[in-house]
Every structure is written in structure tokens, then in C-alpha cells.
Amino acid sequence: MTRLQDSGHFAIIEPPAEAAQDVVYRWLKQHVLTLPRHEATFVTEAEVCRATGTSRTPVREALLRLESDGLLRIVPKKGAYVAAITEADVESVMQARGLVEDWCVRRAALLGESLAAELDRLVSRQAELEQSPVTFIECDREFHRTIVRSAGNPILADFYETLRDRQLRMGLHAIAASEERIRIVLAEHAAIVEAIRSGDPERAAGSIAVHLTNTLLAMRMPIAAGWVRSAADSRGSRF
Template sequence: MFMITNSASGAAALHRGDAAQDVVYAWLKKHVLTLPRNETTFLTEAQVCRQTGVSRTPVREAFLRLEADGLLRILPKKGAYIAPITEIEVDAIMQARGLVEEWCAQQASRFGASLADELDRLIAQQEQVRSDRVAFIESDRDFHRAIVRAAGNPVLATFYESLRDRQVRMGVHAISVGSRVDEVLAEHRAIAQAIRTSQADEAAAAVGVHLARTLAALRAPTLVDWSPGSRAVV
């Protein structure tokens, strides 16, 4: 069972005078995202209040924000339910990502070096946070978002954001498999290089390879210290 423990960073943020809701939201989000994807957890407002030292109002508001992110479901008068991520959901999300991202990579490749320079910057940023699973996945999201937005279809861009909200917790699992962090960075570089040379088909193919390997990692078992606050990747 997932247990909430005291967070030194969360407490420090509260002392700095940050908005209580933002602190609780960030703290809870990190714990939810590092929860094993096949595990079910139930959190109560009272439990979070005790651990964070804040009142019920900011905790309730943080729960609402996390529900909007698709990371939990609020049960009235009971608390927040965090459901496991099923294999069916994993397959469905990755199939949808493939349809959107391969097409977007083809369209975005027309920007060539200008987009590739931005992607290289995002890869360097991702390299810097490789030891922090949640930060690494957030940087991964920035990389893929840049390609989707460059394609110029706002409907697909909005749809894609909803997919990635649901996939963040999945991604934390994926990069915890073997040497997946190094593989992700190499695959991102291959995508950026294909876009740099404006090779639309090659860019789409590189995205397809990347997503296929990500799906394989999502399906693989992993041995990781999943305890709250752990930042190790093995």
C-alpha cells in the first residue's frame, strides 16, 4: 500500500510562503506519479492535512486539480481514489500517441534546423534531470509537445495534451526499466536529426521506433525503489 510520508521539500516551500494549494498539489503529484502503475491507493483529506500541516481547503483544491489532470478520482465525502493503469489503457494510449505523433513529425519536419535546434535544447535539458524520474518525464513531454505544436493543428495539440496527462505515470515506470533513460535520449536525438534534414518519412519512422520501444518498456517488469521520495532509476 502506498504511504504518504513527510516531504522536506514540501515543508520548505511552505516556509517560503508559497501558496499552500500549489505546494500540496506539487507534493501530491510527485507521490502519485511515482506510485507503481499496477497499484491501487486511496487518500483522504485528513491524511494529507496531517502530513502537510495545511488546512482542508488547499488539500481539497489540490485534489480537484489532480482530478482534472486525470491522475485521481474524487469520491465525495471519502477522499481520492488512484486507480491502477491497466494493460488495455497502456495499449490504447500508445496507439493514439502513434497516430498523432508520427503525422505531426512529418508535418513539423518542414521547419528543419529551426525546430531541430529547439529539440536539441530540450534534449540537453532532459539530460540534466536524468536522475529525477518525474522531472525527466516532464522534460520528455516538452520534447514531444514541441513537435506536435509545430505541426500546426490545434485540435490535435489539445487532444495530445490529454493523452500525455494520462501517460506521465506510465512514463515513470517505463524509464525505470534497464537502460531506458539512455535509450530515450538516443531516440530523441534520432528524431531531431531527421527533422533537421527535413526528412518527413524518416522523422515519422524515428518517432514510431521510439514509441514502440517505449511500449515494450511499459510492458516490462521493473525492479525499482518506488518508495515516496526515491529518485533512483535502475
């Protein structure tokens, strides 16, 4: 709430309500991210309108944003197509991530403590999100994004963003594949931070390589038995 003084009087100005498009975007993004990885499906405007209680205009705008994020593809007169994620998709994305992150973390290591302190903050925040898979993955993305951006190559940073958009849905299922995966991720992130703090590019590259190798192995694992229930609980009601 903001107070403005005008001729000796205070006026109370309420903050604007969250735009309907943003509400629908957040709801729909979480829905798409928690869909079964190996299933393709269509999402229609009418279905989203009923589920969110909004009109078609904010739904249409939210779908366009998600298409820009690479999470779905709008098909005229049919709806939004959410493709299945294949094993080849997983392999390709992780190979590309390995190339980018190896190059970037070697340069990031030269920043030492200044970068490590920021990464410590992100690891601490991520540790508080164990019960929120979608938010945990978003924080994971911010951790790696911070390293990539610190390398100072904006072209690589932009390319990396497209890779992580593709991996959002993969990553959510990876942390569901094992009860220990969240703990392992946090430990591996802490090791990356300490390697960067040491200022040793080789050590930093090695810590990233271990983390990405284990991430790929987790993505190959079958989904945990309790996944369907936990994913549904995390996103609320479905269509």
C-alpha cells in the first residue's frame, strides 16, 4: 500500500490486482510442467477458462507466452499441443548444457568469493523449497543461470535460456524419480559453490560435470510410484 501526500492530505492508493493473464500464466505453466513426461496432450482455451474462471482473452495471452517459452505449440482450431519428451530430447539438451556450463563455470571460477556468496544464498533458498517441486526447479534454474551469466557472454546466456525452458518439465520429473534426488542436488550445488570459491577452474568444471551426469541419470530413471499423487497435489485441480 502506498501513501501519497497532496496539499496536506494523505491519499491511500491500493496496489493494482494481479493481471488475469499473469494468474492464468502461472496456473497453466505449473499444469504443463507437471504433466506426465512421456505423454502428449492438447489443452484448449475452453478447458483453461473453466479451470481458472477467466475469459478467453487472458487465456489466449497466457498460451502465447507459454508458446514463447517453448513449453507448448498452438495449433489453429485445435488448441495448444504439449509434446511428449523423448529420451533423445533429454540426451540432446543435457549434452548442450554440458558444453555451455563447462565453458561458463571455468570463467565464473575466476570471480571466486563474489560469485560464491550469491550462489550460497540461492542454495539456502532452494533448501527451503523441498515441498514445492515447481519452485525448487525454478530456483535450480536461477542457480545455474547465475553461473552462466557471470561468464559474460550474452549470446551463450540467451542460448542457455532456451535449453532450460526445454528442461523444465524434464527436471521436475527428475527430482520425483528418487526420494534422495533433492538432497543430492543440494549437496552437488554446494560442491559447485565451494569449487568456485576456491578459484580453481578445473575443480569448478569437474563439479559441474558430476552434477550434470547425475542429473541425466536421474532423468533416465522411472518415475517414483508416488509421483502422480504428489504432482497433482503440487498443482491443484486438473481439467
